[in-house]
Amino acid sequence: MPAPDFKKLHKIAYQVRQDVLRMTVLSESGHLAGSFSGSETMVALYFADILRHDPKRPNWEKRDFFILSKGHVCPTLYSVLARKGFFEVQELDEYAKLGSRLQGHPHFAFGSKHNLPGIENTSGSLGQGISQAAGIAIGLKMDGKKNHVFCLMSDGEQQEGQVWEAYTFINHHNLDNFVGLIDCNKIQISGKIKNVLPIRDLKLKLLAFGFRVFEADGHDFADLIKKLKLAKSHERKATVVLLNTIAGKGVSFMENDSKWHSHVPNESEYSQAMKELEIKGKNN
């Protein structure tokens, strides 16, 4: 396997951010802070040979599953899927419009022909993706299949009780084909997580539940790819990767500011943000 082209990945991550910003302004709806904090993670999964997939065969039996649990950052996933060739990039403009396959939070209807290629699950109500991922993982094991299931959550999402039910379940059933990814951007709608409802030492908690835990810099492709590859290596334990990220990463005035959890930029904010993303995308 060729060494990852970090420069190219960086460029894609910033192209994705520009897509997301444009979609957010066009639809007057979106969640920029979390969409930007998770950009490198989703780009790494799809563009750095982590997630086994084929854009031409979205339902390929041998694919790895990507379950987005923090559904509000779906513009990032939509952009990554479009840029990877699952569907036309042009369709991104339909995001959150009436009748669109790109719903404001992802919708997957079993057996429907209207599904957006690459979308595996419905999400939007936090805390549910991990259980869906666990169900897929245990189903694969029942059938003796080797596919992996990745599930991307947020750190604020760890406030949901269901997540902890699922952690117990996953470890009891030895679902070593499960990889949890937690985008730790440290904010939620009302402010800093540490002020709203702190989740304290997540690593310690996850270890106590029985997980193998890795930490990664969520914006450094070298570190990300190394840890994601490690996570995929079976060690008869389920794995969680804690991604240290910056909310709103890439736009100076959005970084680490919870205001941008779901705020839509005005015209001048949009121009400045777009300019910054263009420049940063070119410089690595």
Next chain:
Amino acid sequence: MSSTSQIKGNRDGFGKAMVEIAKKDPQMVVLCGDLSDSLKLTEFKKLFPDRYVECGVAEQNMMGVASGLALQGKNPWVVSYAVFNPERNLDQLRTAVYSELNIKVVGGHAGLATGRYGSTHQALEDLAIICSLPYMTAIVPSDYQEALTLSQQLHKIKGPGYLRLSRLAKPNVYEIAINNNIKIYEKELKIGHAQILNQGNDLTIIANGLMLQTAIEATALLKNMGLSVELLNLHTVKPLDETVIINSVKKTKALLVAQEHQLNSGLNSSIAQLIVNNFGTKLNQAIACEFMGVDETFGESGSEEELYQKHSLDKLAFLRKAKLVLAKKKSLA
């Protein structure tokens, strides 16, 4: 101790159905939240240990795991008490239904007759919740045979479904009918079809679940009093069998509906809406209606006889309500 404790009830029929379904469908799986003995899954667990997923007392995760299994092409049944499933995990079920997943939800210990456990274990809202969800099929069997037959039919319907079960075991409908000199008019049990148990012209009674056996006894008593009752077994609460219900009330012009559920919703409100919607088209005359159910309160500990009596869901309550609805009919004529 109830004298009916040796009788096989609807939860036994459900447990048997799980074994029968599993024999035919290798993709069928069962998830349960630490209630496998109570909900009669002991034999299923023994015969199909690899297809039984123990989820512990974590019903939200259980529904999510079932969703994942359905996404993976399995045909899951999610089993617990109705107060937890679908009441505690409604959000997770709603997501599954929105995803049009093939998930069957089983709510046990529904209604008042849950032994002496009290209100925390007496689900009286589950049908209101379930009927409000699109794409849903909702089944309320009364006895062993109904649960056995209708569970197997429900499994064949792709998409979300709900099966409501009771703790109390009542004798089979046929047995009760024979003991009360009622000759069953229509024997076929089919999802979506209101079974006409007795034909009549004066009053329509609609019931399901454990109310059905009581309704048969009430029908016999009313017959002895010279009244001709049409008794419908409405085991399928969603979708409603509009044709049979409308044709019946058109004929009798008087309706009594009974359910072991909150009075204001579930079967009662579905039927009330159906009738009102048909005024001016299929119905050209007012229909006298009375509804039975738990009225704006919760259950409590007690014997089933005490609870049914207190909440006016016993045989005598049927007679009181019948008298009331027939008086209404007279004043409307």
